[in-house]
Amino acid sequence: MEFEWLNSCIADETIELVLVFNEKGDILFGNQSAVQKLEYDKEELIKCSMMQIFRQDFLEGDNGGQTFEKETLESKKETAMYRKNSSCFPVNIHIIPSKEAGIYVLMAEDISRQKDMNARIRKLKEEEQENQKARNEFTANVTHELRTPVNGIRGHVTTLLDQIQDEEQRKTLDIILYCCDNMSAIINNILDFAKLESGKFTIDEKEFDFYKMMDRVIATHSAEINKKELRFSVDVDEKIPRLMIGDELRIVQILNNLMSNAIKFTMVGYINIVVSKTSQVNDEIELFFMVRDSGIGISQAEKDRLFQSFSQVDASITRRFGGTGLGLAITKQLIEMMQGSIHLESEKGKGSTFSFSVKLRTNQSINENNDKIYGAWANFAKEEDKKGGDVFTSFGEIDKNEELKKRMDKLVLSIELSAWDKAEMLAATIKTLIDTDNDDLKKQVLRMEMAIRKSNYEKSMDMYEKVKKLLSEQIGEI
Numbered sequence: 001m002e003f004e005w006l007n008s009c010i011a012d013e014t015i016e017l018v019l020v021f022n023e024k025g026d027i028l029f030g031n032q033s034a035v036q037k038l039e040y041d042k043e044e045l046i047k048c049s050m051m052q053i054f055r056q057d058f059l060e061g062d063n064g065g066q067t068f069e070k071e072t073l074e075s076k077k078e079t080a081m082y083r084k085n086s087s088c089f090p091v092n093i094h095i096i097p098s099k100e101a102g103i104y105v106l107m108a109e110d111i112s113r114q115k116d117m118n119a120r121i122r123k124l125k126e127e128e129q130e131n132q133k134a135r136n137e138f139t140a141n142v143t144h145e146l147r148t149p150v151n152g153i154r155g156h157v158t159t160l161l162d163q164i165q166d167e168e169q170r171k172t173l174d175i176i177l178y179c180c181d182n183m184s185a186i187i188n189n190i191l192d193f194a195k196l197e198s199g200k201f202t203i204d205e206k207e208f209d210f211y212k213m214m215d216r217v218i219a220t221h222s223a224e225i226n227k228k229e230l231r232f233s234v235d236v237d238e239k240i241p242r243l244m245i246g247d248e249l250r251i252v253q254i255l256n257n258l259m260s261n262a263i264k265f266t267m268v269g270y271i272n273i274v275v276s277k278t279s280q281v282n283d284e285i286e287l288f289f290m291v292r293d294s295g296i297g298i299s300q301a302e303k304d305r306l307f308q309s310f311s312q313v314d315a316s317i318t319r320r321f322g323g324t325g326l327g328l329a330i331t332k333q334l335i336e337m338m339q340g341s342i343h344l345e346s347e348k349g350k351g352s353t354f355s356f357s358v359k360l361r362t363n364q365s366i367n368e369n370n371d372k373i374y375g376a377w378a379n380f381a382k383e384e385d386k387k388g389g390d391v392f393t394s395f396g397e398i399d400k401n402e403e404l405k406k407r408m409d410k411l412v413l414s415i416e417l418s419a420w421d422k423a424e425m426l427a428a429t430i431k432t433l434i435d436t437d438n439d440d441l442k443k444q445v446l447r448m449e450m451a452i453r454k455s456n457y458e459k460s461m462d463m464y465e466k467v468k469k470l471l472s473e474q475i476g477e478i
Contacts, residue, residue, distance in 0.1 A: 078092050246358070297347050
């Protein structure tokens with residue numbers, strides 16, 4: 001008989017259940033796995049019929065034999081096999097006709113564990129969804145509650161600022177206001193993230209003036225850019241209509257996030273914004289934005305983590321620059337909700353370029369004579385590319401040494417004039433420019449920064465002279 005090979009040890013060792021049966025449904029052979037799973041003795045099993053084992057698929061025919069769907073031959077099917085005690089378990093079966101007429105080989109895979117695992121996974125997913133919902137509701141409630149005391153503090157401090165004339169006290173109140181603004185930004189990020197995760201976030205489309213929106217974005221960041229003495233240019237495509245339909249608030253939020261990151265991570269050099277119209281179909285317009293900086297940059301290995309929630313590329317960045325790691329995760333989701341995508345081009349130590357696209361609508365015909373009210377970014381970018389991008393790439397190079405000398409001159413002037421905010425910013429920039437293995441120089445720069453933060457004139461000047469001397473020894477006269 002063709003199935004004699006099944007009596008070999010190979011058939012008995014396989015984990016699949018193997019049954020050989022004839023047209024009448026009589027079982028001619030069962031391997032060891034079938035005997036164990038079905039809880040029959042080997043002699044008992046071959047006295048059974050397929051109708052006993054497969055009560056759903058093998059039925060008694062008119063002539064007393066069995067009937068089963070022969071079109072299922074050689075295709076897998078999920079069904080149930082019944083044990084001797086009438087309990088059953090799920091299996092995937094595969095029936096193969098033998099070369100000998102009227103003889104069939106059935107192979108069955110027990111999928112009980114797989115079914116059980118799938119059920120557990122479904123249950124865990126449901127529990128996770130419930131937990132996520134509870135977390136999001138809790139986060140939303142807490143952030144709403146936190147806003148009240150923060151706004152209360154801000155209101156009282158603003159009132160005090162109108163009444164107090166003492167410069168030191170006003171400086172303390174300004175610090176409190178700055179902390180309130182930071183706290184509000186964190187609260188808003190957490191609240192937006194909770195809404196996005198729970199699916200309750202919606203895009204609110206209204207008509208707005210695109211050029212006025214860009215003016216507000218630029219005005220928001222101009223003071224900080226000027227404070228850090230960064231070069232700044234903006235170029236907006238003149239073919240973009242003035243009146244657009246979309247969520248102005250969220251576009252501003254995206255640009256503010258990218259601009260804040262560019263300013264935060266750029267101590268020396270430039271920041272550029274470019275906006276262009278890439279396509280228009282009827283009233284739908286796709287706009288392309290690019291924010292470019294000459295900051296600290298990001299390595300290829302770190303890029304994958306950048307848009308993840310609560311993630312920053314390096315833990316030291318959180319300690320040095322602050323942040324929750326939510327800004328870019330929220331930015332990415334907002335862009336995708338406006339049918340766009342975001343991309344990053346960056347190299348460690350050589351700046352970053354964030355680019356994204358969004359789709360908006362307009363009811364306004366395009367004014368080809370629209371005045372170009374912003375600087376020529378394209379020309380500036382070409383000039384920078386000729387220089388090789390960020391010129392401040394390596395401590396000890398001529399360009400970087402010149403920049404250090406300029407910053408040191410401005411620093412001593414700021415200390416002399418007791419312009420401590422400016423001095424603190426310059427000290428932080430100098431610390432960034434000095435990328436050296438000289439531990440003594442690093443320590444002295446840090447001590448100088450600490451003295452400036454404490455507005456200690458004598459200590460600041462003393463540390464300035466020490467840093468200047470060490471720098472002169474390394475890169476020449478300062």
